[in-house]
Amino acid sequence: MSLTTILGRTVDDAQTPLLLAEILDLLLAEPSPVRFTAYDGSSTGRADAEITVSLNTPRAAAYLATAPGSLGLARAYVTGELQVTGVHPGNPYALLVAMDQLKWRRPDVRTTMRIARSLGMKRLVPPPPPPQETLPDWRRALEGLRHSKIRDAEAIHHHYDVSNTFYEMLLGPSMTYTCAVYPNEQATLEEAQYNKYDLIARKLDLKPGMRLLDVGCGWGGMVRHAAEHYGVKALGVTLSAEQAEWAQQEIKRQGLEDLAEVRFGDYRDVIEGDFDAVSSIGLTEHIGVRNYPSYFEFLREKLRPGGRLLNHSIARPDNIHRARVKGGFIDRYIFPDGELTGAGSVIVALQNAGLEMRHEENLREHYARTCAAWAENLMANWDAAVAEVGEATAKIWGMYLAGCSNGFGKRQIELHQILAVRPDERGHSQYPLRHTFGV
Structure with missing residues (x-):
């Protein structure tokens, strides 16, 4: 593991907070075909990519961190906290095809803990969902049996x-x-x-x-x-x-x-x-x-x-x-x-x-x-x-x-x-x- 000297002290890189683009790189098995930029100034992916995904706010990061997969992405995208350039919002087909090309890897426990520390507790608390989202399944159950x-x-x-x-x-x-x-x-x-x-x-x-x-x-x-x-x-x-x-x-x-x-x-x-x-x-x-x-x-x-x-x-x-x-x-x-x-x-x-x-x-x-x-x-x-x-x-x-x-x-x-x-x-x-x- 490499070492970095900060303020005259030698610090283990594992203790240094990760930027959002660095977190993404740790989760990807191969480089992203989509350009990724974040509000913390970090970026990753091909510089000449036709599509850029921009994580504009800490709330967007919280959406992705607390609801991984399609739900978190949808919440951030629908609210405008995450923006996409290079595709029309009426038909982001090219984005989804590019996302299909992403190859993910499961981080080990140490890496997972480092990612969690880097995000901080505030990013691990789910923000309120957009008003267009329906109730979760357990809340719907209070309204009646499914398919009643x-x-x-x-x-x-x-x-x-x-x-x-x-x-x-x-x-x-x-x-x-x-x-x-x-x-x-x-x-x-x-x-x-x-x-x-x-x-x-x-x-x-x-x-x-x-x-x-x-x-x-x-x-x-x-x-x-x-x-x-x-x-x-x-x-x-x-x-x-x-x-x-x-x-x-x-x-x-x-x-x-x-x-x-x-x-x-x-x-x-x-x-x-x-x-x-x-x-x-x-x-x-x-x-x-x-x-x-x-x-x-x-x-x-x-x-x-x-x-x-x-x-x-x-x-x-x-x-x-x-x-x-x-x-x-x-x-x-x-x-x-x-x-x-x-x-x-x-x-x-x-x-x-x-x-x-x-x-x-x-x-x-x-x-x-x-x-x-x-x-x-x-x-x-x-x-x-x-x-x-x-x-x-x-x-x-x-x-x-x-x-x-x-x-x-x-x-x-x-x-x-x-x-x-x-x-x-x-x-x-x-x-x-x-x-x-x-x-």
Whole structure:
């Protein structure tokens, strides 16, 4: 260990407080491709790096020290205590790709103690989180059991009732907040969203006069598509009051009142039954893995014998049981109480509920492209978006969309469509010998 002479005394370097850039260097196994600067005057990383991360205040250091990983980074970034140059806040995709290249190492006990002493006790006390952050899991538990109707309603309100005007900027004319299906490399987002709804309609074999139930219907995109293009009488249900209001106005504007309806309420409160088809597009992620049996049993009971279910949901790339991730960026800022499992587990659950799986496909590359398109919309409308929801919320969405695009692209998460049918009591499915929906 080297020695340094200070004020005429010889001092062990291990007792000298570390600067923030020095702490980062101790935690990295390889040099950072991102330039890092700190309020204490220290810096590290390539001098010619395109991206610079600046830790501007002691509070920013406290956020990172007390919530390592995505949560601490998000807190510092959202509050502006940490700033990033070289990327647009509406789409910091390049930052996340660069951060993926960082190779970390676990410090030994002596190094850990030295880092703690250098930071000081004040940096090891968590500062108050930004107001955009939802309550921690234990506080949410005081409001009701996870996935109870009351708690589900609050979780949906947190994410979906941001602002319909903001979502119009983000999602575009389709107002569709689920994975699009791109028919070709040149297709626009709107073309891909139309194609997604039409693919689902074909998989469900919709025909004039049929009845469709769309659970977790969002702004009513599937409901309106089925009514307008297939002559189907469609009912959609959403827990977001703002979504329901927007959807009903759009249904009226399109003159579809005789066929289409969107209700504000819990899908579990739908009393109608004997539907020809049920679509669940982006709802399964919100209901909890333990609730899959009752969820698919409920949907099965809503179908007539021979009726079809299309389940469209995000999934893990494996079926290894994992505890729900608590306290990360996604849980505290985006999807409170959200939970994922593998597509195989979803198929097992629907089969155990008496449904027969007939077709399955993974569309994860389409979701990477969809999230990138939403991020482009956010950048294009950045000033208006900030004026509508505030810079902090807009930055949260930029980080979220960039992270999702990156995650789908490298198969951290997937998107699966599963087509199932309710056989009759003799096992007859009314399904043709070959699929008729094409691609």
